[in-house]
Structure formats: C-alpha cells, structure tokens
Amino acid sequence: MQRILFYPYSEITTLRKAIIVDDHPFILASVRLLVINAGFEVVAECGNGIDAVQQCQKHQPDLMILDLAIPGLDGLDVIRRLKEKEIPTKIIVLSSQQSDQFTLRCLQAGAVGYVSKKDNLSILTDVINAAMAGYSFFPQLTPDVREHTFHxxxxxxxxxxxxxxxxxxxxxxxxxxxxxxxxxxxxxxxxxxxxxxxxxxxxxxxxxxxxxxxxxxxxxx
The missing domain is CATH 1.10.10.10 (Winged helix-like DNA-binding domain superfamily/Winged helix DNA-binding domain)
Structure with a gap:
C-alpha cells in the first residue's frame, strides 16, 4: 500500500533568505543564480554597505554574500556592525582581495567564509552548504600563515x-x-x-x- 506523506504548507514553501552585496551587475547576477539554486530566496541586493546593514536589519536573512570593496561602508565595517547588532546572519565574503591580511580581518570580524572572485564561482555553492551546516571556510589561512602574520x-x-x-x-x-x-x-x-x-x-x-x-x-x- 502506498504511503502518502503530508507536510504543513509552511514547511514546504518557506525558503531560507539571503542578501547579496556587490556593486558589479555581472557578479550580482552570477551569485544570485548560485544562491537561488542553493535553496535561498534573495530578499535584497545592495550596492553599498549602508544599504546592506539596513536591509539585513530589516530582513534578518540566513545568509549574506558580501564584497569588501563597496562604497558607503566597506565590507569589513558591514560585518563589524552586524555583529555589534547581534544579527545572526552567516556572512560569506566574496572578494577580489587574496591577501592574508584581508582574509584574517574577515575571520576576526565574524565572517564564516572567504571566497576569491578569481576562483571558479561554482565553489560558492559548497561554501554556502558548509556555512549553513556550521562550518567555516578560509582555505588561504594555514596555521603557519596565521602565526607569521601576527608575529x-x-x-x-x-x-x-x-x-x-x-x-x-x-x-x-x-x-x-x-x-x-x-x-x-x-x-x-x-x-x-x-x-x-x-x-x-x-x-x-x-x-x-x-x-x-x-x-x-x-x-x-
């Protein structure tokens, strides 16, 4: 006999929410597609840091994909302000910066992942899944690099x-x-x-x- 399972309507229609912050239309479009395919509803797209903080306060998203080099407030300041406000959004930085200094600062500020725009953007899907499962992703930072950078x-x-x-x-x-x-x-x-x-x-x-x-x-x- 076939079993038919019924789920509450809200459980099958509610998507996790995401905000994308970048001032380049091509990057926005590419990231939007990846985020939607990962099972998120993109509730806001921002081209500057001030809007990013405001929209994050408004929507309380599960995820934010954030560039560092944005006008208004830079990405690092956005992370810091959101953490000060105790907004639990998981933040993944997507940046053209590849230096250890910037990566470390993002980790220290409270980001859960760091992806270079010079990498294949498809890696972002894996990073999103890892972040939502409670893991962090900072492949540039080996223990030796962290030790060297601070000393x-x-x-x-x-x-x-x-x-x-x-x-x-x-x-x-x-x-x-x-x-x-x-x-x-x-x-x-x-x-x-x-x-x-x-x-x-x-x-x-x-x-x-x-x-x-x-x-x-x-x-x-």
Missing part, C-alpha cells in the same frame, strides 16, 4: 590599520589618486588625504612607492 613586524603594523585605512591603502598601491579614491569610497578628498598621511605614518614609510613595496610583500593587491 612579523610589518604584519603587526598592517594589523594596526583600521578597516578603512586598509581599503584606502589598497587603492593607493593600485595607483588611484585621492580624487578617485574619494569617489570609490564616497569620501571627501580631504578625508582621503588624511587617511593617506595616517597610513604612511603608521607603517613608517614616506612614499606611496614604499607603501606599494610593503603591500607586495604581504600580497595586498
């Missing part, structure tokens, strides 16, 4: 930079001028100039060239 002189100085200073540094070493950085981060040129001076002072270097050489040593792109 070398230059790395300690880099670790002392604020999240915003790290983002400004990234733009500086990639050749952007103050005006371009200001536009990218929605800041004034004067504020960027202040950040630049502060970064050089904290890292004990006098030129952007020396800053770029330090960034290269620590694989900050």
């Amino acid at each position: 070398t002189g230059e790395a300690q100085k880099l670790a002392a930079l604020s999240n915003r200073e790290m983002m400004v540094m990234k733009y500086l070493v990639n050749g952007l001028n103050n005006k371009q950085i200001a536009e990218s981060l929605s800041l004034s040129e004067k504020t960027v100039s202040t950040y630049k001076s502060r970064i050089l002072e904290k890292l004990n270097v006098s030129t952007v060239l020396a800053l770029a050489e330090m960034a290269q040593r620590h694989e900050i792109e």
Whole structure:
C-alpha cells in the first residue's frame, strides 16, 4: 500500500533568505543564480554597505554574500556592525582581495567564509552548504600563515590599520589618486588625504612607492 506523506504548507514553501552585496551587475547576477539554486530566496541586493546593514536589519536573512570593496561602508565595517547588532546572519565574503591580511580581518570580524572572485564561482555553492551546516571556510589561512602574520613586524603594523585605512591603502598601491579614491569610497578628498598621511605614518614609510613595496610583500593587491 502506498504511503502518502503530508507536510504543513509552511514547511514546504518557506525558503531560507539571503542578501547579496556587490556593486558589479555581472557578479550580482552570477551569485544570485548560485544562491537561488542553493535553496535561498534573495530578499535584497545592495550596492553599498549602508544599504546592506539596513536591509539585513530589516530582513534578518540566513545568509549574506558580501564584497569588501563597496562604497558607503566597506565590507569589513558591514560585518563589524552586524555583529555589534547581534544579527545572526552567516556572512560569506566574496572578494577580489587574496591577501592574508584581508582574509584574517574577515575571520576576526565574524565572517564564516572567504571566497576569491578569481576562483571558479561554482565553489560558492559548497561554501554556502558548509556555512549553513556550521562550518567555516578560509582555505588561504594555514596555521603557519596565521602565526607569521601576527608575529612579523610589518604584519603587526598592517594589523594596526583600521578597516578603512586598509581599503584606502589598497587603492593607493593600485595607483588611484585621492580624487578617485574619494569617489570609490564616497569620501571627501580631504578625508582621503588624511587617511593617506595616517597610513604612511603608521607603517613608517614616506612614499606611496614604499607603501606599494610593503603591500607586495604581504600580497595586498
């Protein structure tokens, strides 16, 4: 005799909720498809950090896929603010940054995974499944790398930079001028100039060239 099982309507129609935060339409479209195929409803898509925090407070999603280099608030600040508000959303960072410094900062801020945009995006599905099962995904960070990062002189100085200073540094070493950085981060040129001076002072270097050489040593792109 065939058994027919009945489930409450809510159990078979309720999808887990996700928010995607990235300011590149192609990335948004690609990630949206992967997230939907993983069994989520995409309840919001944001192109800046301020909207990301607001939408996360509004929807309380199960998952957020988050870029670091976004205007308004950068990705690291978004993670920090959400954790301060005790919002339990699992955050996976999807970024073009591959340096240990950025990966470590995401781990320390409270992200549960870190995927490089330079990898095949299909890996994101596995990372999402792992995160929802309670695991973290930071393949770049071996125990040796963590030990080295925290105990070398230059790395300690880099670790002392604020999240915003790290983002400004990234733009500086990639050749952007103050005006371009200001536009990218929605800041004034004067504020960027202040950040630049502060970064050089904290890292004990006098030129952007020396800053770029330090960034290269620590694989900050």
